Amino acid sequence: MIRVLIADDEPLIRAGIRMILTSADDIEVVAEAADGRAAVELARSHRVDVVLLDIRMPVMDGLTALAELGRAAPGARALVLTTFGERENVLRALRQGGAGFLLKDSAPGELIGAVRAAAAGDAYLSPAATRHVADSLVAGPAEARGEEARRRVGVLGEREREVLALLGEGLSNADAGRRLHMSEATVKTYVSRILAKLECENRVQAALLARDAGLGI
Known part of the structure; x- marks a missing residue:
């Protein structure tokens, strides 16, 4: 069972996310937080697997909470909840250890898939937001x-490029x-090598780099 914490200061957002996630047999929402500080404490005390973390929250914002989560609950994977208007913060979140990002108005299936991917140790890129965000995160013309x-x-070698292309997808x-x-363990080894080389x-x-390079397109 995937244990999830929802951290967002809007009760309606939390309620909607909870309703979607609890429809999945393998996901359990174990806690909710309305501010970043509470999110960090609850993630530690409830031993959560995935934190859905809003960027803009009172007391402690999501970016600060993300950094704290790495120390307080190192086993938890954080998915950043974002909107197009907050895209300038996404790269900062990823640099601080975020497992990916998705839009608050994502489809229910996408939200469930993102949580499962994060719990499995994979990153999640919202298809609807990736290119829009990438255009803002990387300086200069396309x-x-x-x-x-x-x-x-x-x-990269040929096989590494093939793996990178699939990351881009x-x-x-x-x-x-x-x-x-190839085995999942072998892919994981390739991914580690790719991250180091790039x-x-x-x-x-x-x-994002794979997409800019045109791999798999």
Whole structure:
């Protein structure tokens, strides 16, 4: 059972997310928080697997809470809840260890899938938001970004590029393994190697780089 904490200062948002998540047989909402500080304490005391974390909250904002979660509940994976208007904060969240991001108005199936992906140790990129956010996170025109991305990806071997392309599609390690006919553990090893070579801090950054480089497109 995946243990989830919902952290958002809007009661209606929390209620809606809870209703969606509890419809899944493998997900349990064990706590809710209306501010970042409470989220950190509840994540520690309830031993949660996944935290759905709003960026804008009182007492302690989501970005500060994300950094605290890494120390207080290192086993918890944080998914950042965002809107298009908050896209400038997404890269900061990813650098601080966020497992990915999705929009607050995401479809119910997408929300459930994101929680499952995070619990499995994979990153989640909201298909509806990724390109919109990436355009704001990476400086310079699209052509220049693509050229820089292709230069960086050039250090990878053929198999590493194939794995990176699947990261760009948002596939989990298990799904990428099935696609490439290799074990999940082998894919995980490739991902670690790719992150090191590309100097990316997490899978999400690598996935954005893959998209800018045109891999898998």
